[in-house]
Amino acid sequence: MRCFLLLIAFGFAYALPGRASIPVHLPRGQPFQLIGLQTDYLSDPTYRLLLADVQRSAVAHRFLPTNQEIPNLPSSKPSHWFRFVFQPDKSQQHSQYLVEVGFGNIRRIDMYVVRAGRPVYHVQAGDAIGKAGRPLSFHTFVLPLPESSAQPQTVYLHIENKDVHSYFPLAVWERNSFLDHAQRASLLWGIYWGILLLMFLYHAIIWLFTHDRGYMYLALYLLAYLFYESARGSNIGARYLWPDSHWFIENNLAIFSVAVIAAFTLFYSHALNLRYSAVVFWQFLRWLSALSAVLMLVKLANWLPISSQSLAILSSYPLVFVMFLAGLRTWRHGQQAARFYVIASMCYALGFTIFVLNRTNVLPGTGFFLHYSQNIGSLLEFLFMAIGLASYVSSQQQQRLNEERRRIDVERLALVEQLRQREELDAALIDGQIQERRRVADELHDHLGSVLFSVRARLSELDSANISPQVLESLLNTVRDAYDDVRLISHNLWPDELEKLGFGYTLQQLIASLNRIGKTQFALQLSGLEDELERHAKFHLYCICLELVNNILKHAQASEASIRFLPDPAGAGLRLSVRDDGVGFQQADGSGRGLRTVRERIERLEGTVSFSKLPEGEGTWIQIRVPVHRPQTMPTLTITPIEG
Missing domain, CATH: 1.20.120 (Four Helix Bundle (Hemerythrin (Met), subunit A))
Known part of the structure; x- marks a missing residue:
């Protein structure tokens, strides 16, 4: 019966206004405890209530239980008072405890510790205090409780949180356990901020x-x-x-x-x-x-x-x-x-x-x-x-x-088209020149050659008694030379052998003809690559050889000359070397009219040319390099599809 009455008295005492219903107790081995369910609260819309006011019975009975493990109050404007009773464990009377308000944006916090109805401890925190507003450096507000004793103590928290929603995770910590927790939390925040x-x-x-x-x-x-x-x-x-x-x-x-x-x-x-x-x-x-x-x-x-x-x-x-x-x-x-x-x-x-x-x-x-x-x-x-x-x-x-x-493929196709058109134009020009040369050759052979042959025949019929034999012989030689020159020119304008029997054979016939009728003896050396040239390349090289031979005959006064076709050691190409032992020429850089024509033809073949005037008595050396193979196939337009 006595025990029953004591239990009733104890429960009644904690049910009285001004006392929280269940005391907070942190036993040995438990690092912390959330105290929301053991905490009462009182909203203060006037911001005027002081500790003495909330201790008076007229106000104390207005405290209400939060009924939440983490108090989350509906109002964001007023300040709040929280109250709980802390009962230290008797075996840890000299342990240090901390109260954590687990929200980092609070204007002001006042914590009061009351024993036997009298305030014995007061500590402040909050952003309004500045650097001193966090008694322990942590992202939430942590306030130390006074040194424990076996006597229960009532803790009042006055939180002014204007303009911040009312979320207050309240907990009591054993100090060393909290410091370990703070280190782990700081490490996590450091990792988060570092990332x-x-x-x-x-x-x-x-x-x-x-x-x-x-x-x-x-x-x-x-x-x-x-x-x-x-x-x-x-x-x-x-x-x-x-x-x-x-x-x-x-x-x-x-x-x-x-x-x-x-x-x-x-x-x-x-x-x-x-x-x-x-x-x-x-x-x-x-x-x-x-x-x-x-x-x-x-x-x-x-x-x-x-x-x-x-x-x-x-x-x-x-x-x-x-x-x-x-x-x-x-x-x-x-x-x-x-x-x-x-x-x-x-x-x-x-x-x-x-x-x-x-x-x-x-x-x-x-x-x-x-x-x-x-x-x-x-x-x-x-x-x-x-x-x-x-x-x-x-x-x-x-x-x-x-x-x-x-864009590159389009430009490449446009360039190829331009090259093709240029090649077609060059081919058309060459065909026109070939046709014109054939016409002129036919005219020279059929008409002027016939006339010269008739003149030679008539001169042969003249009576040598009336004309000096020397004059007659001179006239016959002149007409014969003119006739041979006309035949040679008409043949060289465009010899049929060039297309029928090949480039090398035609040059051999040309050199043989020159050696029969001229004072300059020509030597010809072929490499075998000449016949791999394209039709227009053969035409230009043949014309180049004719122009150079013509320059040697007219200006070099050479006794010997050589025309050599050699593989180009620098790459897949053909090298043409023309050399004589004559007196050389004035335009050592090849700026004469005939040699300008040679340059233009070589440029069309995408080749190079160099003119060398050798020391007196050794003549001139001309070196020409042209590619053997030129690209003929059209590039393939490849468009890679867009992925992603």
């Missing part, structure tokens, strides 16, 4: 070298997200970058949210080419981005009764949804890189949704993936964005390469 910074530097450097706007927009998106992340999560901004700028600390989340939304719109609009491929989606994204910016500006002016985080959430979802639809449409229309952007948006949306559901207690829990869902989703988003951008840039480069190949 983001490396991705930013990687894309920024690629942009500096390539000037591709896709990399620039992704680098800007990563930079904006880095600043956004500094305003939440690890709270690097409030802790290290701008710890004394109270206004900026309260509004940096809204400012950086606008920057993230703007960079998000720029990147995806460019990556999906929405301005040209999906104008409606492009305009819709622009309007949503502009609306988000306007709402954030209105929020900065305190004209909207909503927290910056809630506004960021409301602004992000429509943008991500529209981008998701635009990505699906672009993917369907053939841009394979868009599939990575679709996956990226899904990762971000999923991570952000889990984050929101967890913070609103719809999906309660404190597990790793629940707690860091937004961070994990963001990393996956940036990873797939980078893969998609690389795929997009690769496909663009492949497309440009294919276009360049098409």
